[in-house]
Amino acid sequence: MRFIETELAGAFVVELERRQDDRGFFARSFCRDEFEAHGLRPLVAQSNLSFTAKSGTVRGMHFQFPPSTESKLVRCVRGAVWDIIVDLRPESPTYLSHVAIELDEESLRAIYVPERFAHGHQTLRDDSLLSYQMGAPYTPNNEGGLRYDDPALGLTWPLPVTEISEKDLSFPSYSSIEQSLRDRMANLDTDAVDEAGKHGQ
Numbered sequence: 001m002r003f004i005e006t007e008l009a010g011a012f013v014v015e016l017e018r019r020q021d022d023r024g025f026f027a028r029s030f031c032r033d034e035f036e037a038h039g040l041r042p043l044v045a046q047s048n049l050s051f052t053a054k055s056g057t058v059r060g061m062h063f064q065f066p067p068s069t070e071s072k073l074v075r076c077v078r079g080a081v082w083d084i085i086v087d088l089r090p091e092s093p094t095y096l097s098h099v100a101i102e103l104d105e106e107s108l109r110a111i112y113v114p115e116r117f118a119h120g121h122q123t124l125r126d127d128s129l130l131s132y133q134m135g136a137p138y139t140p141n142n143e144g145g146l147r148y149d150d151p152a153l154g155l156t157w158p159l160p161v162t163e164i165s166e167k168d169l170s171f172p173s174y175s176s177i178e179q180s181l182r183d184r185m186a187n188l189d190t191d192a193v194d195e196a197g198k199h200g201q
């Protein structure tokens with residue numbers, strides 16, 4: 001695997017190194033030791049698949065609050081998506097900055113989203129399928145979100161939005177929650193995350 005750090009420290013694009021032969025290819029897509037060597041948390045608490053029928057669909061921008069923060073390794077295994085991550089670590093020099101990248105079935109590249117980042121994507125093709133490796137369990141009562149079109153984030157999406165959930169449209173504006181978001185996202189307590197993981201919360 002090739003690990004390419006983005007301009008948001010700790011967020012990486014992870015590319016495959018294919019071993020090609022007449023049959024096709026073989027490629028490692030996850031390795032605990034390689035992740036650790038790049039300072040990434042190699043925990044896999046859950047794996048998820050997400051299928052989206054229609055091109056132009058937006059899902060996001062999602063995150064979980066401490067102590068349920070989660071890393072994500074996100075890969076598009078069918079179709080293509082425009083994937084965006086936003087740094088929500090208040091102490092970070094790149095707080096509120098974002099990185100966008102196309103993930104698609106041709107490259108099979110993944111993005112490693114660190115804890116305390118918001119994440120979302122827009123499908124660029126019909127019938128797109130995403131695979132997630134999550135570093136912490138799904139914790140619905142600690143879910144948070146920001147709107148995909150929040151002016152404070154300044155995200156641009158390649159296509160007109162064709163579908164989006166009611167939940168994603170109901171997120172508060174960044175300006176209305178700025179201080180509480182900063183407070184809740186500060187001082188990540190790693191032990192608490194590990195505890196939450198152990199107990200499947």
Ligand SMILES: Cc1cn([C@H]2C[C@H](O)[C@@H](COP(=O)(O)OP(=O)(O)O[C@H]3O[C@@H](C)C(=O)[C@@H](O)[C@H]3O)O2)c(=O)[nH]c1=O
Nearest residue numbers: 048050059060061062063072119120121132138165167
């Ligand atoms: C995320 C999630 C949802 N669900 C349930 C809740 C709901 O009934 C249904 C659909 O949930 P959502 O609408 O939140 O699904 P979706 O909008 O696809 O949520 C995903 O969006 C992208 C951007 C991410 O980054 C993911 O981590 C995840 O938050 O699945 C789980 O059971 N486990 C999970 O881990």
